[in-house]
Amino acid sequence: MTGQTPALRLEGIVKTFPGVRALDGVSFEVMPGEVHALMGENGAGKSTLMKVLGGIYQPDEGQIIVGEQPVVMRSPLEAKAKGIVFIHQELSLAEELTVAENIYLGELPRKRFGLVDWAKLEEQTNAILSTLKVGFDAKTRVGDLSIANQQMVEIARALTVDAKAVIFDEPTASLTDAEKVVLFDVITDLQSRGVGIIYISHRMEEIFKITDRISVLRDGQYRGTLQTAETNEEDVTQLMIGRALDLSRNESHHELGEVALEVRGLSCGHLFRDVSFEVRSGEVVGFYGLVGAGRTEIAETLFGLRDPSAGQILLSGQEVRIHSPADAIAKGISLVPEDRKGQGLVLGMNCRDNMTLPQVDDLKAGPFVAEGAEVSIFDQYRDRLDIRTPGWKQLVGNLSGGNQQKIVIGKWLSMHPSVLIVDEPTRGIDVGSKSEIHNLIRDLAAQGYAVIVISSEMPEVLHVSDRIVAMYNGRIMRTFTSEEVTEDNLIQAISGLGGDRAA
Amino acid sequence: MKPGMLSNFLKRGAIWGFIALELIFFTVAGEYLSLSEKAFMDVDNMLLLFKQSAPIGIIAMGMTIIMINGNIDLSVGAIYAICAIVLLDSMTWPIFAGLGDMVIPVAWVLALLAGVALGALNGLIVWKTGVDAFIVTLGSMLGYRGLVFMYNGEQPTSHLNWTLVDFAEAQFLGLHTATWFLLIVTAAIWFLMNRTVHGRNAYAIGDNREAAVNAGIRVGPHMMINFMIIGFLAALSAVVFYSESGSVNPNDGELYELWVITAVVLGGTKLTGGAGSIISTFGGVLAIQLLRKGLAHIGADTETVNLVIGLILIVVLFLDRQLNIKGKEELKV
Numbered sequence: 046m047t048g049q050t051p052a053l054r055l056e057g058i059v060k061t062f063p064g065v066r067a068l069d070g071v072s073f074e075v076m077p078g079e080v081h082a083l084m085g086e087n088g089a090g091k092s093t094l095m096k097v098l099g100g101i102y103q104p105d106e107g108q109i110i111v112g113e114q115p116v117v118m119r120s121p122l123e124a125k126a127k128g129i130v131f132i133h134q135e136l137s138l139a140e141e142l143t144v145a146e147n148i149y150l151g152e153l154p155r156k157r158f159g160l161v162d163w164a165k166l167e168e169q170t171n172a173i174l175s176t177l178k179v180g181f182d183a184k185t186r187v188g189d190l191s192i193a194n195q196q197m198v199e200i201a202r203a204l205t206v207d208a209k210a211v212i213f214d215e216p217t218a219s220l221t222d223a224e225k226v227v228l229f230d231v232i233t234d235l236q237s238r239g240v241g242i243i244y245i246s247h248r249m250e251e252i253f254k255i256t257d258r259i260s261v262l263r264d265g266q267y268r269g270t271l272q273t274a275e276t277n278e279e280d281v282t283q284l285m286i287g288r289a290l291d292l293s294r295n296e297s298h299h300e301l302g303e304v305a306l307e308v309r310g311l312s313c314g315h316l317f318r319d320v321s322f323e324v325r326s327g328e329v330v331g332f333y334g335l336v337g338a339g340r341t342e343i344a345e346t347l348f349g350l351r352d353p354s355a356g357q358i359l360l361s362g363q364e365v366r367i368h369s370p371a372d373a374i375a376k377g378i379s380l381v382p383e384d385r386k387g388q389g390l391v392l393g394m395n396c397r398d399n400m401t402l403p404q405v406d407d408l409k410a411g412p413f414v415a416e417g418a419e420v421s422i423f424d425q426y427r428d429r430l431d432i433r434t435p436g437w438k439q440l441v442g443n444l445s446g447g448n449q450q451k452i453v454i455g456k457w458l459s460m461h462p463s464v465l466i467v468d469e470p471t472r473g474i475d476v477g478s479k480s481e482i483h484n485l486i487r488d489l490a491a492q493g494y495a496v497i498v499i500s501s502e503m504p505e506v507l508h509v510s511d512r513i514v515a516m517y518n519g520r521i522m523r524t525f526t527s528e529e530v531t532e533d534n535l536i537q538a539i540s541g542l543g544g545d546r547a548a
Numbered sequence: 549m550k551p552g553m554l555s556n557f558l559k560r561g562a563i564w565g566f567i568a569l570e571l572i573f574f575t576v577a578g579e580y581l582s583l584s585e586k587a588f589m590d591v592d593n594m595l596l597l598f599k600q601s602a603p604i605g606i607i608a609m610g611m612t613i614i615m616i617n618g619n620i621d622l623s624v625g626a627i628y629a630i631c632a633i634v635l636l637d638s639m640t641w642p643i644f645a646g647l648g649d650m651v652i653p654v655a656w657v658l659a660l661l662a663g664v665a666l667g668a669l670n671g672l673i674v675w676k677t678g679v680d681a682f683i684v685t686l687g688s689m690l691g692y693r694g695l696v697f698m699y700n701g702e703q704p705t706s707h708l709n710w711t712l713v714d715f716a717e718a719q720f721l722g723l724h725t726a727t728w729f730l731l732i733v734t735a736a737i738w739f740l741m742n743r744t745v746h747g748r749n750a751y752a753i754g755d756n757r758e759a760a761v762n763a764g765i766r767v768g769p770h771m772m773i774n775f776m777i778i779g780f781l782a783a784l785s786a787v788v789f790y791s792e793s794g795s796v797n798p799n800d801g802e803l804y805e806l807w808v809i810t811a812v813v814l815g816g817t818k819l820t821g822g823a824g825s826i827i828s829t830f831g832g833v834l835a836i837q838l839l840r841k842g843l844a845h846i847g848a849d850t851e852t853v854n855l856v857i858g859l860i861l862i863v864v865l866f867l868d869r870q871l872n873i874k875g876k877e878e879l880k881v
Contacts, residue, residue: 120764121762125764137756137759138756138759139756139759139822140755140756140822141755141823142755146748146751146752147759150759150765151749151752151760151763151764151765153745153748153749155745158744159745160743160745161744
């Protein structure tokens with residue numbers, strides 16, 4: 046590949062957000078006709094890098110070079126005009142419009158007087174669709190298509206312009222095997238036309254099947270590029286997770302009690318299927334998997350936010366049906382949600398009111414709210430969880446992330462649950478407070494709560510869990526005990542690779 | 549038959565089924581309850597119904613595109629009143645005294661321009677400030693109505709031009725002038741929304757604004773054009789109606805925005821934008837007018853009419869929601 050001009054080259058890209066250096070001098074290049082994989086853990090900076098490339102963020106330092114020209118891209122549209130096409134993982138389609146209109150959104154072919162040239166539109170669209178070998182035509186309404194077919198519409202957009210580089214962000218996340226084959230054909234076709242392809246995926250088998258080179262990001266830094274033909278999964282995995290991270294596993298085990306929660310064959314439409322597991326009181330079970338693997342949806346189902354389409358939930362051996370969050374709370378299940386600020390707290394309210402929110406109906410002195418009782422509940426959990434705040438009058442919006450999370454946890458503990466589900470407990474929390482939250486979770490289990498921790502961070506899962514459930518694509522791939530788990534077998538299980546499936 | 553087809557069919561055809569139901573009900577009920585001897589489904593009666601639908605109907609076409617675009621316009625009633633005053637008053641202005649009957653087209657153009665300008669002002673504010681259209685047009689509804697009262701106080705503004713009245717009362721191929729205007733506007737707006745780039749982009753913006761922006765569609769100008777169109781149509785509605793009546797009260801057009809929105813929603817346009825059909829709005833307009841006329845025919849008073857229409861609107865939106873609910877795995881909010 047020497048002597049050729051790269052289709053796209055990045056030089057020393059730096060992007061900082063307040064308090065975080067999201068990208069730290071990242072450089073890499075894509076040759077024409079090359080499929081270049083970009084890998085890294087969740088939060089390694091892949092999506093930030095892609096947003097810089099797609100014109101959504103401006104880099105603080107560094108250069109983007111297309112062909113031989115340094116370019117500045119201020120919007121997705123400019124990026125597209127420069128020949129860089131971004132196929133998003135999240136669909137960005139107008140559901141009420143036809144396939145053709147979506148593919149040519151913003152660029153509908155015109156006749157005189159601003160009329161749409163429907164004949165040309167349909168002809169061009171059907172030409173693109175026939176190369177994709179899909180089972181629908183230009184006139185189909187996008188809302189009537191399956192998610193996989195909608196993804197194909199998104200991919201078809203890349204074929205409307207003369208692209209120099211196409212970025213695929215997890216394109217196969219919702220495709221069936223047959224559709225993947227078609228997608229790979231499309232990629233081969235683009236390759237033969239000299240287009241450079243950046244392929245982001247967590248799925249090792251795809252990476253090794255279609256890519257030429259693999260670049261790895263970790264913690265916002267470029268960690269090296271490997272020739273796909275000369276490397277193997279272990280090397281890539283090592284490069285991705287590195288050695289610097291604290292991957293110590295949880296050693297201590299508490300006295301385990303009865304089975305507090307058992308789930309048998311639980312399914313919810315296409316979100317997750319046939320999920321079975323149990324949690325004993327005194328135990329922490331970690332759920333690890335990629336974004337979209339169905340972990341949060343399981344938590345939402347247990348908390349009564351979704352109705353399962355099949356399966357049973359048993360609490361202390363009794364089968365229960367949970368119809369609403371109020372129902373779940375009454376039965377002793379609490380959920381500390383993923384989005385602390387949006388779902389867990391009322392930021393404009395003070396600490397005490399946030400903490401007593403779920404039980405304020407019961408805290409009454411005559412027709413009035415019993416302020417004294419509220420304050421005493423707050424004081425109790427402030428001491429127990431070591432919440433650092435000047436007083437109960439402080440607005441939670443002014444607290445640090447770690448203390449906010451403790452307020453949410455305290456709120457649920459005050460409802461005396463038996464099962465506590467914690468979704469991404471340390472997202473957006475600084476390192477010091479992280480270990481504090483981890484210790485808190487261990488302590489809670491020691492006190493006899495059954496705890497489920499959902500996390501996308503491997504060190505966290507390894508650190509707090511007695512057992513780890515690995516999920517992939519809505520299914521449980523394998524359940525590890527903390528003795529048998531290693532980074533490698535865990536990564537493989539959540540990528541849908543190998544992993545002898547536990548029943 | 550594919551899943552979802554039945555509910556789609558029900559949704560698209562529902563308004564016409566509803567109209568048929570109304571016709572049958574009022575014909576039968578009219579036999580027993582009506583004070584007049586005439587049948588409800590009388591040709592003259594139906595022609596009158598079309599004519600009476602015109603003022604609301606013409607504005608409803610504009611409201612459909614505004615709502616498809618993801619906005620709403622509450623100021624149409626006030627724009628309607630202002631344009632009516634411009635129309636009638638400009639015919640008496642001394643500078644036009646020498647024009648004779650040629651003052652009519654001049655007055656029309658002035659009234660229509662006033663409507664376009666007021667709509668453009670709404671659109672410009674929505675575009676440039678980013679404030680929600682509901683708030684902007686709530687403000688302009690009050691503001692424009694204030695202008696109406698400033699002009700002539702509580703007094704009506706009157707000017708009767710008999711040539712104009714003759715034109716407005718004329719019937720061509722059996723249909724009244726107002727009916728023709730309604731039909732032409734319906735056809736033109738249908739063409740705009742289904743055949744032009746502007747119309748398709750308006751759908752895209754209402755459906756998924758982020759996708760539209762990412763695709764390089766300039767959202768602001770499209771919204772402004774649509775506000776100008778609805779301003780124009782509010783003015784046209786005033787031109788059609790006041791050419792015949794010749795007198796405008798400062799309260800005229802009040803609550804029009806609500807009747808118009810009711811008709812559009814009955815026709816199945818989504819309040820959140822992105823979906824809606826001009827033809828169904830036409831059905832919605834007819835359905836409301838039929839209801840008003842039919843209830844009057846069987847002897848109900850105005851209060852009852854409003855009550856019934858309100859109830860029907862809620863039932864329709866409830867049914868729409870039921871038909872739209874997706875699988876059970878949906879997150880409950």
